[in-house]
Amino acid sequence: MTEKIKYIFILLFCFLAFFSCKKTLKVDPIYLTEISDEDWPLYGNSPERSNYSATSLSPPLKNLWTYKASSAISPVLVAANGIVYANTLDGRLDAIDIKTGNRIGQIKTNESIETSSAFFDGDLFIVSRFGTETLARMDLETARFLWRTSAGDIATEPLVDNSGVYVSAIYRHIDKYDLETGDQLWSYKTEDQLHSSPALSEKTVVVGSDDGTIYALNTQDGTLNWKMDTDGAIFSTPIIYDGQIFVGSLDSTFYAINLNDGTLSWKYKTNYPIFQTAAISQGGDVFFGDSNGSFYSLRQDSGKLNWTFSAYSSISTSPLVAGEIVYFGSLDQKFYALSANDGKELWNFTAQGRIRTALVIWKDYLIGASEDKYIFCFKPEKEMVIK
Amino acid sequence: MINIKLVRNSIILVCILCISSGAFSQYYFGRNKIQYDDFRWNILKTEHYDVYFYPEMRELAEIGAAMAEDAYTRLESKLNHNITRRIPLIFYSNHIHFQQTNTIPNFISEGVGGFFEFIKGRVVIPSTGSIHDFKHVINHEMVHVFTRSKLGRGYKDRRRTLFAGAPLWFTEGIAEYWSEGWDSQAEMFIRDAMLSGYLVPVSQMDRIYGTFLMYKEGQAICRFIAENFGEEKLLLLLENAWKAERFSEVMKLTIGLNYKEFDKKWIYDLKKKIYPLLDEGDEPYQVTKEFTQAGFNTKPAYFKKDGEDWVAFTANRMGYSNIYIKPLGVKTKSPEVLVKGERTPDYESFYLLKSKLDVNDSGKLTFISKSGARDALYVYDISTRENTRKFDFPDLVSLSSPHWSPDEKVIVFSGKSFAGQPDLYTLTVETGDLQRLTNDFYDDKDPEWSPDGKTIAFSSDRSYYGKEGVKNLFLYEVLTGQIRHITCGPYNDFSPTWSPDGQNIVFSSDRDGTFNLWMLKNNTFNFEPFDDNSLVVASLDNGDIQPDYTKNDGQLDSFDSVDGVLKNLYPSAIEPADEIKKITNFTTGAQDAEWVDNNRLIFSAFQGFSFQIRELNDIQKKFAEADTVVHDVVTGTNDIWVPNKIVGQVDATQIKYKKKFNLDIAQSAIAHDPVYGSTGGAQLAMSDMLGNQKYFFLLYNNAQRSSEFFKSWNFAVTRVDLGRRVNTAVGLFRISGRFFDRVDSFFDQERVGGFVSASYPFSVFNRIEGSISLRKERREYLNRSINGIIASNSISYVKDNTLWGVTGPVDGERYNVTVGHTLDIQNNDVSFFTFTTDYRKYFRLSRRTTYATRVMGRFNVGKESFRYFMGGSWDLRLYPRWRIWGRKLFLLNNEVRFPLLDRLILGFPFGGLGFGGFQGAAFVDLGQAWDSEYHFEEVLGSMGLGIRMRFGGFLVLRYEIGRTFQVNDLSNPSIHWDSGLKKAFWFGLDF
Helix, strand or coil, rough: CCHHHHHHHHHHHHHHHHHCCCCCCCCHHHHHHCCCCCCEEECCCCCCCEEEEEECCCCEEEEEEEEEEEEECEEEEEEEEEEEEEEECCEEEEEEEEECCCCEEECCCCCCCCCCEEEEEEEEEEEEEEECCCEEEEECCEEEEEEECCCCCCCCCCCCEEEEEEECCCEEEEEEEECCCCEEEEEEECCCCCCCCCCEECCCEEEEEEEEEEEEEEECCCCCEEEEECCCCCCCCEEEEEEEEEEEEEEEEEEEEEEECCCCCEEECCCCCCCCCCCEEEEECCCCCCCCCCEEECCEEEEEEEEECEEEECCCCCCEEEECCEEEECCEEEEEEEEEECCCCEEECCCCCCCCCCEEEEEEEEEEEEEEEEEEEEEEHHHHHHH | CCCHHHHHHHHHHHHHHHCCCCCCCCCCCCCCCCCCCCCCCCCECCCCCCEEEEEHHHHHHHHHHHHHHHEEEHHHHHHHHCCCCCEEEEECHHHHHHHHCCCCCCCCCCCCCCCCHHHHHCCCECCCCCCHHHHHHHHHHHHHHHHHHHHHHHHHHHHCCCCCCCCCHHHHHHHHHHHHCCCCCHHHHHHHHHCCCCCCCHHHHHCCCCCCCHHHHHHHHHHHHHHCCCCCCHHHHHHHHCCCHHHHHHHHHHCCCHHHHHHHHHHHHHHHCCCCHHHCCCCCHHHHCCCCCCCCEEEEEEEECEEEEEEEEEEECCCCCEEEEEEECCCCCCCEEEEEEEHHHCCCECCCCCCCCCCCCCCCCEEEEEEEEEEEEEECCCCEEEEEEEEEECCCCEEEEEEEEECCEEEEEEEECCCCCCEEEECCCCCCCCEEECCCCCCCCEEEEECCEEEEEECCCCCCHHHHHHEEEEECCCCCEEEEECCCCCCCCEEEECCCCCCCEEEEECCCCEEEEEECEEEEEECCCCCCCEEEEEEEEEEEEEEEEECCCCCCCCCCEEECCCCCCCCCCCCCCCCCCCCCEECCCCEEEEEEEECCCEEEEECCEEEEEEEEHHHHHHHHHHHCCEECCCCCCCCCCCCCCCCCCCEEEEEECCCEEEEEEEEEEEEEEHHHHHHHHEEEEECCCCCEEEEEEEEEEHHHHHHHHHHHHHEEEEECCCCCEEEEEEEEEEEEEEEEECEEEEEEEEEEEEEEEEEECCCCCCEEEEEEEEEEEECCCCCCEEEEEEEEEHHHHHECEEEEEECCHHHHEEEEEEEHHHHHEECCCCCEEEEEEEEEEEEEEEEEEEEEEEEEEEEEEEEECCCCCCCCCCCCCCCCCCCEEECCCEEEEEEEEEECCCEEEEEHHHHHHEEEEEEEEEEEEEEEEEECCCCCCCCEEEEEEEEEEECCCCEEEEEEEEEEEEEECCCCCCCCCCCEEEEECCCCCCC
């Protein structure tokens, strides 16, 4: 009997040890406050994917900390309540304290996570593959999934707002899911694959597809409002501002399209394909880069060129506008900060690897990542000196 | 449990190979890669490249560097990817220089246009003379650089170590598609593949792995995907490659079709496009008269011999390329070999697909062959079967397409200088005087003298459209040096040929999408020199072509020079109203036409994946009735195109090349066995960027007890220098341990010493090599020991011109004769001479059957000489492996090799398993080994059958079955047969 009890205790100990070692993304409630303007809870910082932050972050910046992930990082980070959530291409999701750079939690999924998560209402919406389920809502306080659903193969960023969860799946459908239950509310089939993430404004969700078509759907029922053809695949995510959609295409053209009826407002021809999403400032300038390293600022109402800037290689991230500064990354391994007014270079930082992950802002922290698995956090130099 | 002895012996074997005299000659036999030229390498540093070049080709290097930077920009934006390291780009000004490169150890055949190698990431490219072709190859190889980097990144980012990558048909196909798009040559091959029934579906592409057809099919598949699914799908295939282990699944993920599904769609699309071509066109063999029917036959040259019509041509019918002759109109007569190629230093290569032949009325054949460091031009008397003249020119490396003047005194040809500049030249045969006709970077080819001797027609990219890589026809006026257009347009016109009466020119052109024969009438060639040097331009006026003579202000002189580049203005030799008519309507291709008389042509036709020479009659009638008529218009411009160069456009710095070594290979093995103990070692190989100097390091420890650890370190260091014609190797070594001899059993041995080896190649086929080695040696046998300083010397003569089949040589001969001496200079305990000879010859019985014979003798004479071992599948077959030994040995092998099965496919429920070719053999072997201890009493023999199978591209498995016998009492021979059948299974190439 004594032997039996001993073995039971040993087994129990092993069981507990195993589970206590299991990685978890349980987040301390102190991190789970209401989303504010200082957060960057989803790709583009808003359902319109404006890539704009009201926070003013003036260069020069200094590197506060560096975190090494287990593998390369997906192209988008999100930051909320002092935590940056980084998905890695070997299937992990790391939660990192922004102030210290320490990892506070991690989960491991079955497959590479090619996209970002979205933070909403204290929960995290994760796109990955959990068996056959590819979209999940996780309660960060309890580290438990509230629901998981099969949403198809997704290589784009989820869009979460009060109305629901919108995802564009590779194999030709864009879907809306119920926030609470994960039930599919509607699905719209497109002609070609989707590598562009949806953007939303008012009651219209917009997405681009591989055959160059831009779709505008009614958010309520997924019916088609209009669609418009361009001459090249749309891999970037449309952004929406002031009744206009702005999107770049692989046909080397940047388009401005009327949100209501899909008519072309203007277009701007670059010489090289545009892979990345744009950003817009509150002053009405739109910013984007092409794959030859040229970065553009255009007037959003007319498409008139304000200025251009040349990096040494392809502009490989969507830009981020913070006040009057625009930040972006390039395959030349640099983060850049330019004046949004005149394109003057104000700061750059050279990493050891190519930059493929878009920058995000949380308070006065700027966070980005490079291809060689590093996540960087920057703060304005002046503030660091004072501290 | 790892066999520690095997590991140790393997390490020692590698070590011995490294330190033996054959370290740099690669094999016991083998051809020679010769460094004829001492290139003074420099480096041009551009934004993304280190461009290696030699000073003579500076301008070409600058042009290539500019093209490479353009390719980089284009691919960076297309793939949204960049290369984070500097890319070494090594240029050669011509293919002969390129064949000398040591960046890879392999021999480089004519068909290799450039390569990207993975160890150091080098891109190595020769110029062919055509700026467009140079650009094409640069772009092609840069696609490889980018796609490999992007593919590798996908796996690395996801921490996946299994790098299956993408299949070769895709990587080559996308490289070709993204560098060239779709071209007439690809169109010709795919049409032929469909119509002749040999198109291979994607699902079976491994059947044609690595072949030219695979390249073209890959290009066609990429084109189909881009046109039907979107150009971005090609990029997505690269980005998705990591998602599945099989590329068929990657295709399913990306375009929604796996291999089988794709095949249905693609092949159906091809059928719809290509089959209807037979409504209006014909396959060449259906509508022309046969002249040749087997092998690859090209470059026909008509001549008369004893009043009869004959044709000389180049062909590869049995493996070697030769020049043949055959009478026209006598179907039953087989072609006769006139000049054998690829076996002797004079005739290394006839350039089957590139260089034409010509025969004059006196029966003198002129042709080009590679001969050593450069090409040579030959004059060959057909009636006496003798070479009468051989010309080579110190400043010209590559030559092609010689053609006799009507008076038989002068030969015109294309020549390429050491710097890579292609021009036309004439050679006065009697005096050997060389005259240069053109002097610019334009690629001038296929010159042909007019029957009146006043002009030379040729093909060149010097027209306005040449910047797109196309060639038009031109006339060179011998008296004045003026050059005029014959044709002008965005098409490839080449191989012009004059009719005997000088009234017509027939040429090949891809104006209608593939290569057909077109013809011009000569009512325009009696041109008068233009008085006012005007540019003749035609304009269309209500459908009528009106000549419009335009005068330009003093700009039209022929040879204005800007930046060293000639700006030529080419008036037209054709009146605007002249007609160019298509006289053949083939679905595939026709080229190299040659007139027999004013109404008959012979030409080379492409069908069934081969080239055959065909006859075409009633030319004048065909011309009169031709449906397709075009009128070329000379495009007026003062600036004929000029390629960009890197100087002045992008910062470039030139520095002299200094050798910097980096690691090529590093590997190690550690093993432990409870009986034999531990052993472990590492090997490193390093070389410089050009591969001319290599270092090999070997280090291992074979201690069996901890007390022996420090004294059991063994090493070998070898330095190999391949940068000059004489290849040298020098090394130091310490090898010690326990060894096993089948006769003397176990013994301990320690050798510490060094060696020097050298090899001098006389030609590609033969060389002399020697080595000297000095070592301190200690050998402990059970009953004796040897302790001394051993000096070993040897000298060998090697010849090898063999042609290889699937499992071994099938034609030619090779031999190795070696003499050596080994002496203990300290104690005289060892002193012996070595004589070995190994002669192998291969007689072709038919295209796929060979009789092979080997005669080998090995003799060691003297004190403490080592024994030779024999027996097994590599020498005396069906006898136990290495169980016959002696200090003297002889061996005679006879074998008939024949094909058994070309391919074996086994079908299983889960899929299929395919095996490559099975070869058969019937053999008779005789041999024996003997010395003072093991006497020569009988000759051992064996007779039987064998099967060989090539497996995995490098391993040949062998199985033999038969009987052994002995020949006793040689004065009165009798044969004793051993009972029962013997069988043996082993591996290794045929002898």
